[in-house]
Amino acid sequence: MDSENQSxxxxxxSSPSQPSGEIQERSxxxxxxxxxxxxxxxxxxxxxxxxxxxPPTPPPPPHLDDYASIVGRAQIESLRFLADQLKGKSIKMVxxxxxxxxxxxxxxxxxxxxxxxxxxxxxxxxxxxxxFFEVTKAFHNALHGKAYELTQAxxxxxxxxxxxxxxxxxxxxxxxxxxxxxxxxxxLSRAKTPASWVWRCHIDLSNPDRRxxxxxxxxxxxxxxxxxxxxxxxxxxxIPQYLFYPCIDPLSEKNRELSDAEIQQVCDxxxxxxxxxxxxxxxxxxxxxxxxxxVQAYKLAKKYVDCQLVLAGGGANDDPEGAAVLxxxxxxxxxxxxxxxxxxxxxxxxxxxxxxxxxxxxxQKSLKEGFGLTVTEALWKGKPTIAGAVGGIPNQIIHNxxxxxxxxxxxxxxxxxxxxxxxxxxxxxxxxGREHVKENFLxxxxxxxxxxxxxxxxxxxxxxxxxx
Amino acid sequence: MAxxxxxxxxxxxxxxxxKTSEHLLRIGRYRANNLAQLLNAIQSCPEDSIxxxxxxxxxxxxxxxxxxxxxxxxWSLFACNEPMLAEQLASVDIxxxxxxxxxxxxxxxxxxxxxxxxxxxxxxxxxEPFYFCASDIVVLPTPYSPETLKGFLDGLNQVSVHSIHxxxxxxxxxxKRMSNDFSTWLEEDVGLADAADAIERIDIYTxxxxxxxxxxxxxxxxxxx
Numbered sequence: 001m002d003s004e005n006q007s008x009x010x011x012x013x014s015s016p017s018q019p020s021g022e023i024q025e026r027s028x029x030x031x032x033x034x035x036x037x038x039x040x041x042x043x044x045x046x047x048x049x050x051x052x053x054x055p056p057t058p059p060p061p062p063h064l065d066d067y068a069s070i071v072g073r074a075q076i077e078s079l080r081f082l083a084d085q086l087k088g089k090s091i092k093m094v095x096x097x098x099x100x101x102x103x104x105x106x107x108x109x110x111x112x113x114x115x116x117x118x119x120x121x122x123x124x125x126x127x128x129x130x131x132f133f134e135v136t137k138a139f140h141n142a143l144h145g146k147a148y149e150l151t152q153a154x155x156x157x158x159x160x161x162x163x164x165x166x167x168x169x170x171x172x173x174x175x176x177x178x179x180x181x182x183x184x185x186x187x188l189s190r191a192k193t194p195a196s197w198v199w200r201c202h203i204d205l206s207n208p209d210r211r212x213x214x215x216x217x218x219x220x221x222x223x224x225x226x227x228x229x230x231x232x233x234x235x236x237x238x239i240p241q242y243l244f245y246p247c248i249d250p251l252s253e254k255n256r257e258l259s260d261a262e263i264q265q266v267c268d269x270x271x272x273x274x275x276x277x278x279x280x281x282x283x284x285x286x287x288x289x290x291x292x293x294x295v296q297a298y299k300l301a302k303k304y305v306d307c308q309l310v311l312a313g314g315g316a317n318d319d320p321e322g323a324a325v326l327x328x329x330x331x332x333x334x335x336x337x338x339x340x341x342x343x344x345x346x347x348x349x350x351x352x353x354x355x356x357x358x359x360x361x362x363x364q365k366s367l368k369e370g371f372g373l374t375v376t377e378a379l380w381k382g383k384p385t386i387a388g389a390v391g392g393i394p395n396q397i398i399h400n401x402x403x404x405x406x407x408x409x410x411x412x413x414x415x416x417x418x419x420x421x422x423x424x425x426x427x428x429x430x431x432x433g434r435e436h437v438k439e440n441f442l443x444x445x446x447x448x449x450x451x452x453x454x455x456x457x458x459x460x461x462x463x464x465x466x467x468x
Numbered sequence: 469m470a471x472x473x474x475x476x477x478x479x480x481x482x483x484x485x486x487k488t489s490e491h492l493l494r495i496g497r498y499r500a501n502n503l504a505q506l507l508n509a510i511q512s513c514p515e516d517s518i519x520x521x522x523x524x525x526x527x528x529x530x531x532x533x534x535x536x537x538x539x540x541x542x543w544s545l546f547a548c549n550e551p552m553l554a555e556q557l558a559s560v561d562i563x564x565x566x567x568x569x570x571x572x573x574x575x576x577x578x579x580x581x582x583x584x585x586x587x588x589x590x591x592x593x594x595x596e597p598f599y600f601c602a603s604d605i606v607v608l609p610t611p612y613s614p615e616t617l618k619g620f621l622d623g624l625n626q627v628s629v630h631s632i633h634x635x636x637x638x639x640x641x642x643x644k645r646m647s648n649d650f651s652t653w654l655e656e657d658v659g660l661a662d663a664a665d666a667i668e669r670i671d672i673y674t675x676x677x678x679x680x681x682x683x684x685x686x687x688x689x690x691x692x693x
Contacts, residue, residue: 074610074628078488081608231599234495243493243601394596399546401532435531452492456604 055347061112062251067444070250075444082451083117090120091454092173092195096136096182098125102246102373103179103202106446109249113447119454124169126183132161136182139216142209143181150211162186171195175454178223187222196457199223200244204233204370204391224457229371230392242453245395246371247446248380248437253349255380258357266354270310272340277307277420280359282352282377284313285325285343288368290388292325293409295332295339297365300413302338305420309333312342312355356381361419361426365412366390376441379403379433384426386415396441402433477617477692481657484649486612486623488631489638491524491603498600503548504590506540507579509600515568516602522562522571523641524603527633530677537673538562539598540575547594553582562637563672566644607634617658617692624685629677636680637672650684654691663691 068076091114095103107123114121128136135154142148162185169186171193178186179200190197199220205213205228213235220226221237227244228234234241248255267274279298283289291311298309311329314322326343333339344351356362362378362385369391376396378385387393389405397403404419406412419426439445498513500506510518521539537558545554556578565571583590610631612623624632635649643652651664666687670680 072628074488074626074631077611078490078608078628078630081610082490082606228495231495231601232597236497241495243495389596398529398532398542401529432532436529439528439531448490449492452490452604452606455606456492 052345052348052351055345056253056350059253061109062249064113064116066251067442071438071442071444075448079117079444079448079451082448082455083114083119086451086454086458087118089174089454089458090122090172091175091177091450092122092124092171093177093179094124094126094169094183094186095179096126096128096133106247107179109252109443110446110450113443114450117447117451119451122173126161126165126186127168128161128165128182131157133182139181139212140203142212143203143205143216145207146209148209148212150209150215155215159185162188175457181216184216184219187219190222196224196454196461197222198225198227198453198457200227201233202229202246204230205235206232208235224460225453227453230395233392242449244446244449245392245441246373246376247441247443248373248376249443250380251443254353255377256353258350258354262350263354263358266351267358269351270340270342270355272310272355272358273308274358277305277360278310278358279307279361279363279416279420280310280312280355281363281365282312282356282374283364283366285322285329287321287325288366289313290365290367291329292332293367293412294363294365295329296409297363297412297416298339299336300410301416301420304417307360307416307420308338308340309336310340310342310355310359312340312344312352314344314346314348352377353381356383359383361386361416363412363416364388364393365406365409366393369393372396375403376437379430380437380441382430382434384419384430385433386412386419396436397433398436401429402436403429478659480615480617480620480653482653483613483615484620484623484653484657486610486614486627486631487607487634488610488628489605489607489634490630491527491605493520494602494604496600496602500594500598500600502591502594503544503550503553503579503583506543506598507576507583507590509598510540510572510575510579513600514602515572517600518568518572518575519641520602521600522560522575523637526562526637526672526677527630530629530633532676540579543594543598547596547598548589548592549595550582550586550589553579553589556582561673563640563646566640566646568641617688621685621688621692624681624688629681632677632681632684636667636670636684654688660688660691663687 064076064079093107095107097104111121111123135157138148165183166186166189171189174195175198176195177198177200178184180202184199187197221239223239225240225242226237227242229244229246231243250256264274272278281291281294285291294311295309301307330341333341356378362383364372364375364387366372366388367390369388371392372387375385375387375393379396379402385397385403386406387397387403389407394405397405399405404415406415496513496517498509498517500509525538538560541554541557544550544557557575560574562571610627612626614620614623639649640646647668651668654660655664667684670683672680675683
């Protein structure tokens, strides 16, 4: 899954079965302290709460009934009816890391809910040495379109670790779901199993490096189905391809309802004035998120309307380019006291939630994007949202109906002006956006899609002639 | 002057079984980068793709009151900047059709006519491609199978909007006639022909699916009282 999703809060308790110590961890570890100097733009002497320096203890994962007040009792009943026909059947999910990253976070929330529906779901993690993960990282980038010289050595490393993992793993479940390219080759074990095999691709395959794709494609076509996050991310394949939108959890710290006091506290902590319009972009300090373009759009808009700009994100602490982009953003903002730039650690989910809820408008002016879960979060909070028409964002923003799409700094500036001066229209698209998320991009919809797919594949299997 | 005395509403002859349908989106093989390709794809794509981009649009965007009638119209406007074509496509009322082939023929007719009149528009690249999709559908029961009109109203109030769509919109493809499950039941099993007719006339293009639910409830409540 794209790194954008790594900002989502995680507080699940599921854990994959895995040999400890063999998995490369490439994420922020619990217990890590965040450098205080990074937390906020302190140009204006804003204080930084000490509580943000270490990750909070995660709350327990929610139960299915907890979602009923959000999506309606009827939706939960549908999930139970769907699961009824799958009782006694099980699923295995396999990915490449137990902690960190959007896939692990999603599985941490999904698996307890499937298990509550009596569809036992096991989670396994592949293992490999540094050489394996270097190769798969290069594959990941190449599938995103970066040029890559695919060598025999790289192929050998990929196949060798695939074989090691195949020897170690057992596939006794009725459905096996392989996430992303790293464990893709496990499908070579399918002949020995009764399962339906599904590849869940979380990355954008619309413009892959040809050699890497040609190497991996035969593995993909060995599956019963593939799943993509957007129509535009898919390839022409001989197997059925399904569309599973990424999702957010409405009960997570990032998205749960907050009291006005909680929102006010965060705004006070960061010096955000709620009595004046607030325009916010939440994203890593990454050129593809165009934070400098957002500052430029804000400055153009501010000639006509009063507003503050909040840029809240991370990525400057562990990424040299992130630090450079943060500096460029600060330079672009200059000494404008109405620009608040926050470089937050990954565990500041509640703070992000509060800032989003305090905002009048939310912007996601990306130049390239995965699915864009920060847009989903903004829409869920009923905020009028302006976003670049890239990646999976058009799946979420239907122009002028659930938000507005823009293609330039000038377009973004105009929409900021328009939405700030047409609050009724802003309210309407905000309300539509929330309904769009409720219908398509919540965890409960994700559970439903997995159950539907499982049922559809089981039905397809039942229709196949029995082997002699 | 005394008003005409209405006969008492009779007990339904059979329960109304509320069901719902859930859809899993499949990404199709067809895609269009301009209007000429859209026409070709509409001509040759599977029926379930036509269903997806017309009947299902209303379900996927059930919360939008105006401006979204089918995916072809929306794409013609926002990706191809062809408002006249978009208006013509948007004016197609899927409830006038009891078969997907009928909807397909109507869409082909409109796009073909437009491209004859505006031949340059056919090859102009769209801002983004149109991806043809389809759905695998699973029909599910609900806990509601009322045997009375009051029970019907309770069930109507409880089921999801997907159930409303299933009975009110998708039903005509199943029934192969210009009606819906609610009207059929009210007319045939309860004898409320006027209410059935009033429900059939609800405008689905200027209402959200919640609005449709409320109007059905209002019509049935009035019939009871």
